[in-house]
Amino acid sequence: MSSDFIQSWTEGAVGVIQLNRPKVANALNRQMVQEIVEQAERYDRDQEIRVILVKGSERAFAAGADIREMEGETPIRFELADPFADWDRFTRIHKPMVAAVSGFALGGGFELALHCDLIVAATNARFGFPEVSLGVLPGAGGTQLLTRAVGRKKALEWIWTGKHISAQEALQIGIINKIVEPELVEEEAFRLARTIVKQAPIAVRLIKEAVHQAEDVTLADGMMLERKNFYLAFATKDQKEGMKAFLEKRPPIFKGE
Ligand code: CO8
Missing domain, CATH: 3.90.226.10 (2-enoyl-CoA Hydratase; Chain A, domain 1)
Known part of the structure; x- marks a missing residue:
């Protein structure tokens, strides 16, 4: 375009x-x-x-x-x-x-x-x-x-x-x-x-949010945001896929879900 x-x-x-x-x-x-x-x-x-x-x-x-x-x-x-x-x-x-x-x-x-x-x-x-x-x-x-x-x-x-x-x-x-x-x-x-x-898109997004916040908030608030985002990553299919693929010794296939 x-x-x-x-x-x-x-x-x-x-x-x-x-x-x-x-x-x-x-x-x-x-x-x-x-x-x-x-x-x-x-x-x-x-x-x-x-x-x-x-x-x-x-x-x-x-x-x-x-x-x-x-x-x-x-x-x-x-x-x-x-x-x-x-x-x-x-x-x-x-x-x-x-x-x-x-x-x-x-x-x-x-x-x-x-x-x-x-x-x-x-x-x-x-x-x-x-x-x-x-x-x-x-x-x-x-x-x-x-x-x-x-x-x-x-x-x-x-x-x-x-x-x-x-x-x-x-x-x-x-x-x-x-x-x-x-x-x-x-x-x-x-x-x-x-x-x-190639990385899990939702994890990539949560990482961007957490790293950007590191410049704006206190360490304690930043740690809390990181933790919430870490927990949120466990709601994704990509987390299941990433960890399963590791244990099965194969590359993961991430779908952004
Ligand atoms: N604005 C308008 N025209 C420009 C600009 C510019 N920033 N930069 C270059 N041009 C034009 C030149 O006027 C020239 O036009 P023409 O051929 O009609 O004379 C053509 O581009 C080619 O430029 P030069 O002949 O100067 O080429 P050189 O290779 O000799 O030099 C430079 C290239 C070093 C990039 C030189 O052109 C230069 O110093 N440009 C100005 C750089 C500058 O001062 N930038 C800061 C601008 S202020 C700013 O960015 C504030 C940001 C805030 C955001 C605002 C949102 C509203």
């Missing part, structure tokens, strides 16, 4: 979203963000899909929010249009989201990657928050997501200086999962996605 600014298709149980605005390095205008999140939600509801993969082009994952669209904005227009409500919807996607990042992932593009659960990056990937050089700051979660991921010191350094971070540095500090050559980035992201596709 293709909309104005994205293309989407499925490969097995992987639902792919490709950002497609090549003339402006995949700069994200509001319609494009809406198309991305709506497609992610469609995949999230689709029983056949188990993992969502988001990619850009070799030159750019996304070079941030569309500066041309934003330039003349006013606080009141922002307040009334509430463009960030669409971004909040990413936080409610239950299925794993894997980003395949080549080239620039800047500003809103970096935020989109940070909203994904896993990031596979090409050696040519460049991450950063250049908003400060535009007289503003990240607005789609960057100050919060980056700080949680790398701590206050590095977050302030990167957001204050606006510098581009190499894939190598991003890997060292733990904000991406893997680096590969640009021609292999999609293949590697698919390989990772397919590994997760």
Whole structure:
């Protein structure tokens, strides 16, 4: 399927979203963000899909929010249009989201990657928050997501200086999962996605919920949520299948039930 600014298709149980605005390095205008999140939600509801993969082009994952669209904005227009409500919807996607990042992932593009659960990056990937050089700051979660991921010191350094971070540095500090050559980035992201596709889907979903909560709640509350989710997993047929298969020394066949 293709909309104005994205293309989407499925490969097995992987639902792919490709950002497609090549003339402006995949700069994200509001319609494009809406198309991305709506497609992610469609995949999230689709029983056949188990993992969502988001990619850009070799030159750019996304070079941030569309500066041309934003330039003349006013606080009141922002307040009334509430463009960030669409971004909040990413936080409610239950299925794993894997980003395949080549080239620039800047500003809103970096935020989109940070909203994904896993990031596979090409050696040519460049991450950063250049908003400060535009007289503003990240607005789609960057100050919060980056700080949680790398701590206050590095977050302030990167957001204050606006510098581009190499894939190598991003890997060292733990904000991406893997680096590969640009021609292999999609293949590697698919390989990772397919590994997760094989797992029990409801367990995968319960894990995402528990791990995400770890950043927001007290340890005691997080432990309690984990425990409830652990108990809930025992309501699934996949738990029976997984444990039976282990005892019978065969690979499990998970159905997401
Ligand atoms: N917005 C609009 N147009 C863009 C953007 C952008 N973010 N990035 C690139 N373009 C356009 C350029 O204007 C250029 O257009 P044209 O060919 O018409 O001149 C075309 O894309 C190609 O860009 P360059 O010629 O600059 O290509 P280079 O390879 O020299 O450089 C870069 C690529 C490094 C990506 C460079 O274009 C750049 O620095 N872009 C801006 C990056 C940036 O500042 N991003 C942050 C934007 S602010 C933000 O993301 C706030 C997030 C909050 C969410 C908001 C929701 C409403």
